[in-house]
Amino acid sequence: MKRRNAIRQLGLGLSAGLLAPQLFTSCKKEKVIRGINYNGSIIIIGAGIAGLYAADILSSQGLNVTVLEASNRFGGRVRSFTSNDITNDNSSAAYIYNKAYPPLNDFPVELGADLVYGDDSALGKIISTLSIPMIDMGTATDNYFLGGQVNTASGWQGDADFQAVQNFVSALSGNTNNTSIQAAAGVSARAQALLNSEASNLYGSTYDLVSAAGVGGELQLRKHDSKKLTIKSNSLQDIMLSRFSNAVKKVVLNTPVVSVDYSGEKIIITDKSGKQHPADKVIVTVPLTVLQGGDIAFTPSLPSVNANAAVKFGMDPCFRMIIDFKNNFWGSNSGFLWGGSFGPQYMNGGFNRALFNSTLVVTAFGHPARQLSLQPGATAVNLILNELDSLYPDPSGRFPGLASKWIIRQSTIVNGSPVETDPVVTSYDWTKEPYIRGGISYPLVGATHQDRINLGTNVNNKIFFAGEATDVSGDAGTISGALNSADRATTELIKSIPV
Ligand SMILES: Cc1cc2nc3c(=O)[nH]c(=O)nc-3n(C[C@H](O)[C@H](O)[C@H](O)COP(=O)(O)OP(=O)(O)OC[C@H]3O[C@@H](n4cnc5c(N)ncnc54)[C@H](O)[C@@H]3O)c2cc1C
Incomplete structure:
Protein backbone atom coordinates (compact mmCIF):
# COMPACT_ATOMS: atom_id res chain seq x y z
CA MET A 1 0.00 0.00 0.00
CA ARG A 79 3.36 13.19 -33.39
CA SER A 80 3.58 16.92 -34.00
CA PHE A 81 4.66 18.28 -37.35
CA THR A 82 8.19 19.63 -37.05
CA SER A 83 10.63 21.06 -39.51
CA ASN A 84 12.39 17.65 -39.47
CA ASP A 85 9.35 16.16 -41.17
CA ILE A 86 9.91 18.39 -44.17
CA THR A 87 13.31 16.97 -44.90
CA ASN A 88 13.43 13.62 -43.14
CA ASP A 89 10.07 11.97 -43.32
CA ASN A 90 9.83 10.12 -46.57
CA SER A 91 7.64 7.38 -45.15
CA SER A 92 4.57 6.38 -47.07
CA ALA A 93 2.44 7.46 -44.10
CA ALA A 94 3.34 11.13 -44.46
CA TYR A 95 2.17 13.06 -47.45
CA ILE A 96 3.11 16.65 -48.06
CA TYR A 97 1.92 17.80 -51.41
CA ASN A 98 5.08 19.69 -52.00
CA LYS A 99 7.87 19.98 -49.48
CA ALA A 100 8.31 23.59 -50.51
CA TYR A 101 4.85 24.15 -48.97
CA PRO A 102 4.93 22.62 -45.48
CA PRO A 103 2.22 23.54 -42.98
CA LEU A 104 3.77 26.57 -41.30
CA ASN A 105 0.82 27.40 -39.10
CA ASP A 106 1.01 29.84 -36.20
CA PHE A 107 -0.33 27.10 -33.91
CA PRO A 108 0.93 23.53 -33.32
CA VAL A 109 0.19 21.16 -36.19
CA GLU A 110 -0.57 17.69 -34.87
CA LEU A 111 -0.44 14.64 -37.13
CA GLY A 112 -1.76 12.41 -34.33
CA ALA A 113 -3.39 13.22 -31.00
CA ASP A 114 -4.40 16.87 -30.79
CA LEU A 115 -7.08 17.19 -28.11
CA VAL A 116 -6.88 17.03 -24.35
CA TYR A 117 -9.97 15.16 -23.23
CA GLY A 118 -10.75 16.48 -19.76
CA ASP A 119 -9.16 19.39 -17.97
CA ASP A 120 -8.67 17.13 -14.96
CA SER A 121 -7.76 13.94 -16.86
CA ALA A 122 -4.27 12.42 -16.52
CA LEU A 123 -3.09 14.42 -19.55
CA GLY A 124 -4.99 17.55 -18.51
CA LYS A 125 -3.26 17.48 -15.13
CA ILE A 126 0.20 17.22 -16.67
CA ILE A 127 -0.50 20.21 -18.86
CA SER A 128 -2.00 22.26 -16.03
CA THR A 129 0.95 21.41 -13.77
CA LEU A 130 3.26 22.79 -16.41
CA SER A 131 1.05 25.92 -16.67
CA ILE A 132 0.66 25.51 -20.40
CA PRO A 133 -2.32 27.48 -21.75
CA MET A 134 -5.13 25.49 -23.35
CA ILE A 135 -8.15 26.50 -25.42
CA ASP A 136 -11.55 25.10 -24.53
CA MET A 137 -13.24 24.06 -27.76
CA GLY A 138 -16.54 24.12 -25.84
CA THR A 139 -16.48 27.93 -26.09
CA ALA A 140 -16.65 27.70 -29.89
CA THR A 141 -19.87 27.21 -31.85
CA ASP A 142 -20.06 23.81 -33.51
CA ASN A 143 -21.66 23.34 -36.91
CA TYR A 144 -23.61 20.30 -38.01
CA PHE A 145 -24.17 18.94 -41.53
CA LEU A 146 -27.57 17.37 -42.11
CA GLY A 147 -29.28 16.63 -45.41
CA GLY A 148 -26.71 18.68 -47.32
CA GLN A 149 -27.23 21.79 -45.14
CA VAL A 150 -24.99 23.36 -42.48
CA ASN A 151 -26.28 24.94 -39.31
CA THR A 152 -25.49 25.46 -35.64
CA ALA A 153 -27.27 23.53 -32.88
CA SER A 154 -29.67 26.41 -32.31
CA GLY A 155 -30.27 26.64 -36.06
CA TRP A 156 -31.25 22.96 -36.12
CA GLN A 157 -33.54 23.30 -33.11
CA GLY A 158 -36.84 21.66 -33.88
CA ASP A 159 -35.35 19.29 -36.46
CA ALA A 160 -36.37 15.81 -35.28
CA ASP A 161 -33.44 14.03 -36.97
CA PHE A 162 -30.91 16.40 -35.44
CA GLN A 163 -32.54 16.02 -32.04
CA ALA A 164 -32.55 12.22 -32.29
CA VAL A 165 -28.77 12.21 -32.75
CA GLN A 166 -28.18 14.69 -29.92
CA ASN A 167 -30.43 12.69 -27.60
CA PHE A 168 -28.49 9.51 -28.40
CA VAL A 169 -25.13 11.23 -27.90
CA SER A 170 -26.08 12.77 -24.58
CA ALA A 171 -27.32 9.40 -23.27
CA LEU A 172 -24.37 7.40 -24.66
CA SER A 173 -22.57 7.26 -21.32
CA GLY A 174 -24.09 4.27 -19.59
CA ASN A 175 -25.69 2.84 -22.76
CA THR A 176 -26.10 -0.92 -22.26
CA ASN A 177 -27.30 -1.82 -25.75
CA ASN A 178 -25.20 -4.76 -26.89
CA THR A 179 -25.31 -3.78 -30.57
CA SER A 180 -23.50 -1.35 -32.81
CA ILE A 181 -23.91 2.40 -32.34
CA GLN A 182 -25.83 2.44 -35.64
CA ALA A 183 -28.32 -0.23 -34.55
CA ALA A 184 -28.67 1.16 -31.03
CA ALA A 185 -29.43 4.69 -32.23
CA GLY A 186 -31.80 3.71 -35.03
CA VAL A 187 -31.88 7.22 -36.49
CA SER A 188 -33.27 8.16 -39.92
CA ALA A 189 -31.26 7.82 -43.14
CA ARG A 190 -30.79 11.59 -43.21
CA ALA A 191 -29.07 11.57 -39.80
CA GLN A 192 -26.72 8.61 -40.34
CA ALA A 193 -23.56 10.56 -41.17
CA LEU A 194 -24.13 12.93 -38.25
CA LEU A 195 -24.57 9.98 -35.90
CA ASN A 196 -21.39 8.34 -37.17
CA SER A 197 -19.50 11.57 -36.81
CA GLU A 198 -20.60 12.50 -33.30
CA ALA A 199 -21.09 9.11 -31.68
CA SER A 200 -18.59 6.80 -33.33
CA ASN A 201 -15.70 8.39 -35.20
CA LEU A 202 -14.61 9.98 -31.92
CA TYR A 203 -14.24 6.50 -30.44
CA GLY A 204 -12.14 4.99 -33.19
CA SER A 205 -14.22 3.57 -36.03
CA THR A 206 -17.52 3.64 -37.90
CA TYR A 207 -20.91 3.27 -36.27
CA ASP A 208 -21.61 -0.16 -37.74
CA LEU A 209 -18.60 -1.57 -35.86
CA VAL A 210 -18.32 0.30 -32.58
CA SER A 211 -20.28 -1.23 -29.70
CA ALA A 212 -22.83 1.05 -28.03
CA ALA A 213 -22.56 -0.77 -24.69
CA GLY A 214 -18.76 -0.86 -25.03
CA VAL A 215 -18.44 2.91 -25.46
CA GLY A 216 -21.31 3.55 -23.06
CA GLY A 217 -19.59 1.53 -20.33
CA GLU A 218 -16.24 3.22 -20.86
CA LEU A 219 -17.67 6.74 -20.86
CA GLN A 220 -19.42 5.97 -17.61
CA LEU A 221 -16.12 4.97 -15.99
CA ARG A 222 -14.46 8.30 -16.78
CA LYS A 223 -13.78 10.35 -13.69
CA HIS A 224 -12.81 13.61 -15.45
CA ASP A 225 -14.86 16.33 -17.08
CA SER A 226 -15.83 16.09 -20.74
CA LYS A 227 -14.02 19.19 -22.01
CA LYS A 228 -12.18 19.05 -25.30
CA LEU A 229 -9.16 21.33 -25.22
CA THR A 230 -6.40 22.25 -27.63
CA ILE A 231 -3.01 23.50 -26.57
CA LYS A 232 -2.52 27.14 -27.42
CA SER A 233 1.03 27.27 -28.66
CA MET A 315 -8.15 -0.83 -34.29
CA ASP A 316 -9.09 0.45 -37.73
CA PRO A 317 -7.58 2.76 -40.34
CA CYS A 318 -7.06 6.37 -39.37
CA PHE A 319 -6.33 9.35 -41.61
CA ARG A 320 -5.44 12.93 -40.66
CA MET A 321 -5.48 15.77 -43.18
CA ILE A 322 -4.52 19.38 -42.52
CA ILE A 323 -5.81 21.90 -45.06
CA ASP A 324 -4.98 25.60 -45.05
CA PHE A 325 -7.39 28.11 -46.56
CA LYS A 326 -7.13 31.82 -47.24
CA ASN A 327 -10.42 32.43 -45.56
CA ASN A 328 -12.29 30.98 -42.63
CA PHE A 329 -15.36 30.33 -44.78
CA TRP A 330 -16.87 27.99 -42.17
CA GLY A 331 -16.91 30.76 -39.54
CA SER A 332 -14.00 31.90 -37.42
CA ASN A 333 -15.88 31.18 -34.20
CA SER A 334 -16.66 27.63 -35.25
CA GLY A 335 -15.20 24.73 -33.32
CA PHE A 336 -16.02 21.38 -34.87
CA LEU A 337 -17.99 20.68 -38.05
CA TRP A 338 -19.84 17.41 -37.45
CA GLY A 339 -21.60 15.19 -39.95
CA GLY A 340 -19.17 14.81 -42.85
CA SER A 341 -18.83 11.46 -44.58
CA PHE A 342 -15.23 11.48 -45.80
CA GLY A 343 -14.35 13.93 -43.06
CA PRO A 344 -16.40 12.77 -40.06
CA GLN A 345 -14.51 15.28 -37.88
CA TYR A 346 -13.46 18.69 -39.13
CA MET A 347 -11.88 20.92 -36.51
CA ASN A 348 -11.30 24.63 -36.90
CA GLY A 349 -7.65 24.18 -35.94
CA GLY A 350 -6.88 27.83 -35.37
CA PHE A 351 -9.83 28.55 -33.05
CA ASN A 352 -8.64 31.11 -30.46
CA ARG A 353 -5.00 30.35 -31.22
CA ALA A 354 -4.22 31.37 -34.81
CA LEU A 355 -3.76 34.96 -35.86
CA PHE A 356 -3.03 34.27 -39.48
CA ASN A 357 -4.18 30.77 -40.37
CA SER A 358 -7.52 29.40 -41.47
CA THR A 359 -7.11 25.68 -41.14
CA LEU A 360 -9.36 22.66 -41.10
CA VAL A 361 -8.01 19.55 -39.39
CA VAL A 362 -9.75 16.43 -40.69
CA THR A 363 -9.77 13.21 -38.65
CA ALA A 364 -11.29 10.03 -40.04
CA PHE A 365 -11.38 6.56 -38.50
CA GLY A 366 -12.75 3.34 -39.98
CA HIS A 367 -14.35 3.14 -43.45
CA PRO A 368 -13.74 6.73 -44.64
CA ALA A 369 -10.14 6.51 -43.46
CA ARG A 370 -9.73 3.28 -45.42
CA GLN A 371 -11.13 4.95 -48.54
CA LEU A 372 -8.89 8.01 -48.15
CA SER A 373 -5.93 5.72 -47.55
CA LEU A 374 -6.55 3.79 -50.77
CA GLN A 375 -6.50 6.96 -52.92
CA PRO A 376 -3.49 8.70 -54.32
CA GLY A 377 -2.94 11.86 -52.22
CA ALA A 378 -4.48 14.24 -54.75
CA THR A 379 -7.66 12.18 -54.99
CA ALA A 380 -7.96 11.99 -51.22
CA VAL A 381 -7.90 15.76 -50.91
CA ASN A 382 -10.43 16.09 -53.72
CA LEU A 383 -12.85 13.83 -51.84
CA ILE A 384 -12.63 16.20 -48.88
CA LEU A 385 -12.85 19.33 -51.03
CA ASN A 386 -15.90 17.99 -52.88
CA GLU A 387 -17.63 17.28 -49.58
CA LEU A 388 -16.93 20.79 -48.29
CA ASP A 389 -17.86 22.40 -51.62
CA SER A 390 -21.24 20.72 -51.61
CA LEU A 391 -21.92 22.03 -48.11
CA TYR A 392 -20.54 25.51 -48.72
CA PRO A 393 -21.55 26.48 -52.27
CA ASP A 394 -19.93 29.51 -53.90
CA PRO A 395 -22.68 32.15 -54.29
CA SER A 396 -20.82 33.65 -57.27
CA GLY A 397 -20.93 30.28 -59.04
CA ARG A 398 -17.34 30.74 -60.22
CA PHE A 399 -16.00 27.87 -58.13
CA PRO A 400 -17.41 24.42 -57.29
CA GLY A 401 -17.72 25.73 -53.72
CA LEU A 402 -16.03 27.85 -51.07
CA ALA A 403 -13.46 25.19 -50.21
CA SER A 404 -12.16 25.15 -53.78
CA LYS A 405 -12.33 28.92 -53.88
CA TRP A 406 -10.32 29.56 -50.70
CA ILE A 407 -7.88 26.65 -50.52
CA ILE A 408 -4.25 27.74 -50.60
CA ARG A 409 -2.54 26.47 -53.72
CA GLN A 410 1.04 26.21 -54.81
CA SER A 411 1.97 28.77 -57.33
CA THR A 412 4.26 28.63 -60.26
CA ILE A 413 5.33 31.21 -62.82
CA VAL A 414 4.05 30.61 -66.33
CA ASN A 415 5.03 33.13 -69.01
CA GLY A 416 6.09 35.57 -66.30
CA SER A 417 2.81 35.38 -64.35
CA PRO A 418 1.97 33.39 -61.22
CA VAL A 419 -0.41 30.49 -61.81
CA GLU A 420 -2.00 28.51 -58.95
CA THR A 421 -1.65 24.72 -59.13
CA ASP A 422 -2.11 21.91 -56.58
CA PRO A 423 -3.55 22.56 -53.10
CA VAL A 424 -1.23 22.91 -50.11
CA VAL A 425 -2.21 19.96 -47.96
CA THR A 426 -0.46 17.73 -45.44
CA SER A 427 -1.80 14.38 -44.44
CA TYR A 428 -0.75 11.48 -42.29
CA ASP A 429 -2.06 8.00 -42.93
CA TRP A 430 -1.68 6.10 -39.68
CA THR A 431 -2.66 2.88 -41.42
CA LYS A 432 0.63 3.01 -43.30
CA GLU A 433 2.76 3.65 -40.23
CA PRO A 434 4.41 0.20 -40.00
CA TYR A 435 4.54 -0.04 -36.19
CA ILE A 436 1.11 1.51 -35.52
CA ARG A 437 -1.12 0.48 -38.47
CA GLY A 438 -4.33 2.19 -37.41
CA GLY A 439 -5.95 4.73 -35.14
CA ILE A 440 -7.10 3.73 -31.67
CA SER A 441 -8.57 0.64 -30.05
CA TYR A 442 -12.35 0.46 -29.72
CA PRO A 443 -14.81 -2.10 -28.35
C1 LIG B 1 -5.02 10.61 -35.62
C2 LIG B 1 -5.14 10.35 -34.14
C3 LIG B 1 -5.78 11.28 -33.36
C4 LIG B 1 -5.86 11.09 -31.99
N1 LIG B 1 -6.43 12.07 -31.23
C5 LIG B 1 -6.36 12.00 -29.89
C6 LIG B 1 -6.73 13.12 -29.10
O1 LIG B 1 -7.14 14.14 -29.64
N2 LIG B 1 -6.60 13.03 -27.75
C7 LIG B 1 -6.12 11.91 -27.14
O2 LIG B 1 -6.01 11.89 -25.90
N3 LIG B 1 -5.74 10.83 -27.87
C8 LIG B 1 -5.84 10.86 -29.23
N4 LIG B 1 -5.41 9.82 -29.98
C9 LIG B 1 -4.98 8.59 -29.30
C10 LIG B 1 -3.59 8.71 -28.65
O3 LIG B 1 -2.69 9.25 -29.58
C11 LIG B 1 -3.16 7.32 -28.23
O4 LIG B 1 -4.15 6.73 -27.40
C12 LIG B 1 -1.86 7.29 -27.43
O5 LIG B 1 -0.90 8.16 -27.98
C13 LIG B 1 -1.36 5.85 -27.42
O6 LIG B 1 -0.17 5.74 -26.70
P1 LIG B 1 0.44 4.29 -26.46
O7 LIG B 1 1.73 4.48 -25.76
O8 LIG B 1 -0.57 3.40 -25.87
O9 LIG B 1 0.70 3.70 -27.93
P2 LIG B 1 1.61 4.23 -29.12
O10 LIG B 1 1.69 5.70 -29.11
O11 LIG B 1 1.11 3.58 -30.34
O12 LIG B 1 3.06 3.67 -28.76
C14 LIG B 1 3.42 2.34 -29.02
C15 LIG B 1 4.87 2.33 -29.50
O13 LIG B 1 5.25 0.96 -29.73
C16 LIG B 1 6.12 0.93 -30.84
N5 LIG B 1 6.18 -0.43 -31.36
C17 LIG B 1 5.28 -1.07 -32.13
N6 LIG B 1 5.71 -2.32 -32.40
C18 LIG B 1 6.89 -2.49 -31.78
C19 LIG B 1 7.82 -3.56 -31.68
N7 LIG B 1 7.60 -4.75 -32.29
N8 LIG B 1 8.96 -3.36 -30.99
C20 LIG B 1 9.21 -2.19 -30.36
N9 LIG B 1 8.36 -1.14 -30.42
C21 LIG B 1 7.21 -1.29 -31.10
C22 LIG B 1 5.50 1.94 -31.80
O14 LIG B 1 6.42 2.37 -32.77
C23 LIG B 1 5.07 3.05 -30.85
O15 LIG B 1 6.07 4.03 -30.69
C24 LIG B 1 -5.32 9.93 -31.38
C25 LIG B 1 -4.69 8.98 -32.17
C26 LIG B 1 -4.61 9.18 -33.54
C27 LIG B 1 -3.90 8.15 -34.38
Missing part, protein backbone atom coordinates in the same frame (compact mmCIF):
# COMPACT_ATOMS: atom_id res chain seq x y z
CA LYS A 2 2.88 2.30 0.94
CA ARG A 3 4.48 1.56 -2.43
CA ARG A 4 1.31 2.31 -4.28
CA ASN A 5 0.94 5.66 -2.54
CA ALA A 6 4.52 6.52 -3.34
CA ILE A 7 3.82 5.89 -7.00
CA ARG A 8 0.65 7.94 -6.93
CA GLN A 9 2.52 10.86 -5.36
CA LEU A 10 5.06 10.55 -8.11
CA GLY A 11 2.36 10.47 -10.74
CA LEU A 12 3.06 14.00 -11.95
CA GLY A 13 6.17 16.03 -12.41
CA LEU A 14 8.86 13.39 -12.09
CA SER A 15 11.13 14.26 -14.88
CA ALA A 16 9.79 17.29 -16.58
CA GLY A 17 12.65 18.86 -18.41
CA LEU A 18 12.80 22.21 -20.14
CA LEU A 19 9.30 23.24 -19.29
CA ALA A 20 9.48 22.77 -15.55
CA PRO A 21 13.00 22.14 -14.29
CA GLN A 22 11.89 22.68 -10.70
CA LEU A 23 10.19 19.31 -10.86
CA PHE A 24 13.52 17.52 -10.98
CA THR A 25 13.97 18.37 -7.33
CA SER A 26 10.88 16.50 -6.22
CA CYS A 27 12.04 13.56 -8.31
CA LYS A 28 15.27 13.20 -6.32
CA LYS A 29 13.54 13.51 -2.97
CA GLU A 30 10.92 10.91 -3.83
CA LYS A 31 13.56 8.55 -5.13
CA VAL A 32 15.40 8.55 -1.82
CA ILE A 33 12.19 8.05 0.14
CA ARG A 34 11.05 5.25 -2.11
CA GLY A 35 14.07 2.95 -2.58
CA ILE A 36 13.24 -0.50 -3.97
CA ASN A 37 15.93 -3.11 -3.57
CA TYR A 38 15.85 -4.82 -6.96
CA ASN A 39 18.68 -5.43 -9.36
CA GLY A 40 16.68 -7.14 -12.08
CA SER A 41 16.46 -5.59 -15.51
CA ILE A 42 13.15 -4.34 -16.88
CA ILE A 43 12.53 -3.93 -20.59
CA ILE A 44 9.67 -1.86 -21.91
CA ILE A 45 8.61 -2.51 -25.51
CA GLY A 46 7.46 0.67 -27.26
CA ALA A 47 8.29 4.34 -26.63
CA GLY A 48 4.82 5.84 -27.03
CA ILE A 49 3.29 7.71 -24.11
CA ALA A 50 2.57 4.51 -22.15
CA GLY A 51 6.14 3.26 -22.57
CA LEU A 52 7.71 6.61 -21.71
CA TYR A 53 5.55 7.10 -18.64
CA ALA A 54 6.23 3.55 -17.43
CA ALA A 55 9.97 4.14 -17.88
CA ASP A 56 9.68 7.45 -16.06
CA ILE A 57 7.94 5.90 -13.05
CA LEU A 58 10.26 2.89 -12.80
CA SER A 59 13.53 4.73 -13.32
CA SER A 60 12.51 7.32 -10.74
CA GLN A 61 12.39 4.39 -8.32
CA GLY A 62 15.99 3.53 -9.11
CA LEU A 63 15.04 0.51 -11.20
CA ASN A 64 17.06 -0.63 -14.19
CA VAL A 65 14.92 0.15 -17.24
CA THR A 66 15.50 0.04 -21.00
CA VAL A 67 12.90 0.92 -23.62
CA LEU A 68 13.11 -0.78 -27.02
CA GLU A 69 11.37 1.23 -29.74
CA ALA A 70 10.83 -0.10 -33.25
CA SER A 71 10.72 3.21 -35.09
CA ASN A 72 13.22 6.05 -35.34
CA ARG A 73 11.29 8.38 -33.04
CA PHE A 74 9.72 8.73 -29.58
CA GLY A 75 6.05 9.42 -28.87
CA GLY A 76 4.19 6.87 -31.03
CA ARG A 77 0.76 8.26 -31.86
CA VAL A 78 1.71 11.65 -30.41
CA ASN A 234 3.11 24.28 -27.52
CA SER A 235 3.17 21.09 -29.52
CA LEU A 236 2.03 17.94 -27.71
CA GLN A 237 5.20 16.18 -28.76
CA ASP A 238 7.39 18.85 -27.11
CA ILE A 239 5.31 18.76 -23.96
CA MET A 240 5.45 14.99 -23.69
CA LEU A 241 9.14 14.68 -24.50
CA SER A 242 9.95 17.45 -22.08
CA ARG A 243 7.82 15.87 -19.37
CA PHE A 244 9.48 12.51 -19.97
CA SER A 245 12.97 13.78 -20.70
CA ASN A 246 14.55 11.29 -18.26
CA ALA A 247 12.68 8.38 -19.79
CA VAL A 248 13.73 9.38 -23.30
CA LYS A 249 17.34 8.70 -22.28
CA LYS A 250 16.42 5.07 -21.64
CA VAL A 251 15.11 4.48 -25.16
CA VAL A 252 16.92 2.51 -27.84
CA LEU A 253 15.40 3.52 -31.19
CA ASN A 254 15.21 1.44 -34.39
CA THR A 255 14.83 -1.77 -32.41
CA PRO A 256 11.69 -3.68 -33.40
CA VAL A 257 11.11 -6.56 -31.01
CA VAL A 258 10.22 -9.78 -32.84
CA SER A 259 10.06 -12.30 -30.01
CA VAL A 260 9.68 -12.61 -26.26
CA ASP A 261 10.64 -15.96 -24.77
CA TYR A 262 9.54 -16.17 -21.15
CA SER A 263 9.84 -19.94 -20.80
CA GLY A 264 13.01 -19.78 -18.70
CA GLU A 265 13.98 -17.85 -15.60
CA LYS A 266 15.30 -14.95 -17.67
CA ILE A 267 13.07 -13.48 -20.34
CA ILE A 268 14.84 -13.38 -23.70
CA ILE A 269 13.74 -10.57 -25.98
CA THR A 270 15.01 -10.70 -29.54
CA ASP A 271 14.98 -7.74 -31.88
CA LYS A 272 14.81 -7.73 -35.67
CA SER A 273 18.59 -7.73 -36.03
CA GLY A 274 18.74 -10.95 -34.00
CA LYS A 275 20.22 -9.25 -30.94
CA GLN A 276 19.04 -10.70 -27.64
CA HIS A 277 18.07 -8.55 -24.66
CA PRO A 278 17.73 -10.56 -21.44
CA ALA A 279 15.28 -9.20 -18.87
CA ASP A 280 13.62 -10.13 -15.60
CA LYS A 281 10.41 -8.29 -16.27
CA VAL A 282 8.86 -6.87 -19.43
CA ILE A 283 6.17 -4.28 -20.08
CA VAL A 284 4.60 -4.58 -23.53
CA THR A 285 3.07 -1.27 -24.72
CA VAL A 286 2.72 -1.87 -28.48
CA PRO A 287 -0.53 -0.92 -30.27
CA LEU A 288 -3.32 -3.50 -30.45
CA THR A 289 -2.73 -4.03 -34.20
CA VAL A 290 0.83 -5.12 -33.46
CA LEU A 291 -0.32 -7.56 -30.78
CA GLN A 292 -3.14 -8.90 -32.98
CA GLY A 293 -0.85 -9.10 -36.01
CA GLY A 294 1.57 -11.42 -34.22
CA ASP A 295 4.56 -9.14 -34.89
CA ILE A 296 5.94 -10.33 -31.56
CA ALA A 297 6.14 -14.13 -31.12
CA PHE A 298 5.62 -15.06 -27.48
CA THR A 299 7.04 -18.33 -26.13
CA PRO A 300 4.99 -19.85 -24.62
CA SER A 301 2.00 -18.27 -26.41
CA LEU A 302 0.12 -15.67 -24.44
CA PRO A 303 -2.50 -17.22 -22.16
CA SER A 304 -6.03 -17.47 -23.51
CA VAL A 305 -7.20 -14.78 -21.08
CA ASN A 306 -5.13 -12.20 -23.00
CA ALA A 307 -5.47 -13.75 -26.45
CA ASN A 308 -9.28 -14.07 -26.25
CA ALA A 309 -9.60 -10.49 -25.05
CA ALA A 310 -7.41 -9.12 -27.87
CA VAL A 311 -9.95 -10.11 -30.52
CA LYS A 312 -12.79 -8.29 -28.75
CA PHE A 313 -11.41 -4.92 -29.81
CA GLY A 314 -10.76 -3.32 -33.18
CA LEU A 444 -16.40 -4.36 -30.95
CA VAL A 445 -19.95 -5.54 -30.32
CA GLY A 446 -19.74 -8.10 -27.50
CA ALA A 447 -16.67 -6.61 -25.81
CA THR A 448 -17.03 -6.01 -22.09
CA HIS A 449 -15.09 -4.08 -19.48
CA GLN A 450 -13.79 -7.43 -18.26
CA ASP A 451 -12.19 -7.89 -21.70
CA ARG A 452 -10.17 -4.68 -21.22
CA ILE A 453 -9.09 -6.00 -17.81
CA ASN A 454 -8.19 -9.38 -19.33
CA LEU A 455 -6.20 -7.81 -22.17
CA GLY A 456 -3.92 -6.11 -19.67
CA THR A 457 -3.64 -9.00 -17.22
CA ASN A 458 0.00 -9.71 -16.47
CA VAL A 459 1.48 -13.12 -17.19
CA ASN A 460 3.15 -14.80 -14.22
CA ASN A 461 4.24 -11.42 -12.82
CA LYS A 462 6.80 -11.36 -15.65
CA ILE A 463 5.06 -9.93 -18.69
CA PHE A 464 3.00 -6.80 -18.02
CA PHE A 465 0.82 -4.86 -20.45
CA ALA A 466 0.28 -1.14 -20.85
CA GLY A 467 -0.83 1.04 -23.76
CA GLU A 468 -4.15 2.77 -24.44
CA ALA A 469 -5.95 -0.48 -25.34
CA THR A 470 -5.30 -1.86 -21.85
CA ASP A 471 -6.67 1.15 -19.98
CA VAL A 472 -9.44 0.18 -17.56
CA SER A 473 -10.42 3.65 -16.37
CA GLY A 474 -12.66 4.52 -19.32
CA ASP A 475 -9.98 6.46 -21.19
CA ALA A 476 -8.89 3.79 -23.68
CA GLY A 477 -8.09 5.31 -27.07
CA THR A 478 -6.63 8.47 -25.55
CA ILE A 479 -3.35 9.76 -24.17
CA SER A 480 -4.84 9.76 -20.69
CA GLY A 481 -5.67 6.09 -21.20
CA ALA A 482 -2.05 5.40 -22.15
CA LEU A 483 -0.87 7.27 -19.03
CA ASN A 484 -3.33 5.48 -16.75
CA SER A 485 -2.33 2.11 -18.18
CA ALA A 486 1.34 2.81 -17.46
CA ASP A 487 0.43 3.76 -13.92
CA ARG A 488 -1.47 0.48 -13.50
CA ALA A 489 1.19 -1.74 -15.11
CA THR A 490 4.08 -0.23 -13.13
CA THR A 491 2.11 -0.53 -9.91
CA GLU A 492 1.58 -4.23 -10.66
CA LEU A 493 5.23 -4.69 -11.55
CA ILE A 494 6.51 -3.03 -8.39
CA LYS A 495 4.11 -5.05 -6.27
CA SER A 496 5.50 -8.21 -7.88
CA ILE A 497 9.01 -7.45 -6.57
CA PRO A 498 9.60 -9.38 -3.35
CA VAL A 499 10.16 -7.02 -0.41
